Amino acid sequence: MRIIETNLGPVLLGVFFNTYLYGIVTFQYSAYLSTKFRDPLWVKAIVVALFFLDTFHTSSLIYMAWYYLIENYANYLALLSPVWPYPSSMFVTAITALLTHLFLAYRTLRLTNIYVYGGLVLLSLCSFSTGLVCSVKTLAVKDATQMSSANPYLSSWLSLEVIADAFISGTLIYALRQSRTGFEKSDTVINRLMRTSIQTGLFSGVFSILTLAFFLGRPDTQMFAFFGLPISRLYTNTLMDTLLCREGLRGLLRQVETSATCTNRSIQLMVHREVHTDSKSERPASIYPLHNTSSLLPVESND
Numbered sequence: 001m002r003i004i005e006t007n008l009g010p011v012l013l014g015v016f017f018n019t020y021l022y023g024i025v026t027f028q029y030s031a032y033l034s035t036k037f038r039d040p041l042w043v044k045a046i047v048v049a050l051f052f053l054d055t056f057h058t059s060s061l062i063y064m065a066w067y068y069l070i071e072n073y074a075n076y077l078a079l080l081s082p083v084w085p086y087p088s089s090m091f092v093t094a095i096t097a098l099l100t101h102l103f104l105a106y107r108t109l110r111l112t113n114i115y116v117y118g119g120l121v122l123l124s125l126c127s128f129s130t131g132l133v134c135s136v137k138t139l140a141v142k143d144a145t146q147m148s149s150a151n152p153y154l155s156s157w158l159s160l161e162v163i164a165d166a167f168i169s170g171t172l173i174y175a176l177r178q179s180r181t182g183f184e185k186s187d188t189v190i191n192r193l194m195r196t197s198i199q200t201g202l203f204s205g206v207f208s209i210l211t212l213a214f215f216l217g218r219p220d221t222q223m224f225a226f227f228g229l230p231i232s233r234l235y236t237n238t239l240m241d242t243l244l245c246r247e248g249l250r251g252l253l254r255q256v257e258t259s260a261t262c263t264n265r266s267i268q269l270m271v272h273r274e275v276h277t278d279s280k281s282e283r284p285a286s287i288y289p290l291h292n293t294s295s296l297l298p299v300e301s302n303d
Helices: 002-035 041-071 076-080 085-111 114-139 144-177 184-217 231-254 265-275
Strands: none
Touching (some): 002 041, 002 231, 041 076, 041 085, 041 231, 085 144, 144 184
């Protein structure tokens, strides 16, 4: 019975947790649609693509649980034959991570420069390519005992994912930290953005590290599946939370005192650019000083 506890158990819990996260991100999709942000078409295309990827991935994992627990009930030999949802999970995670990283990298471009943005894009593409190779190698495995052949690829892929998460979060935090104004209410907005930046890479990074640790430390079990299967939902949650938090930031910006002034023009624009990332403005961003609360209100909100 130990083979069930160390193999089927973690897989089933991973499927449950992934399904739970899918419910959360589905609510986020609904909230995004109901808010009707005036985002560019490419942002909306990313949201739609992620929704279909999430739905496909969650459905495939439920099928995998059905295959092992219903179709092959008490057939322990079936555990030695990986089914297609396993390698497809890596493929979906690689695509989801790429879309999320590219979107967040674009946010850093609004706050830093083209060189930092280029480095993040290159790192994201390297991570994506490694994830695709890992998915193909895993798909070629016909026996679970041969999974060790994918160790170098999985290790490289997850390591690059963690590095990309940390790099993006660190860049955003540094840029926002440099934009502190000294005014309590405007700094409250910046602190909120910094907390969001920390969350950007925290959960997905931790789960990637735990997946790698259990995959290398307990190769005779499926313990890594509990952390590995839901990673793509964490990336989706990160991106959707980034899009939806603009409504809350708009409420904070309303509270900024109109009498407050900033001595650094570039600092005045930092918060505005971050809140209005990927939105269509009716006026150039450069005319919006931080102390002008009314001009900082997001224009991409409700029609």
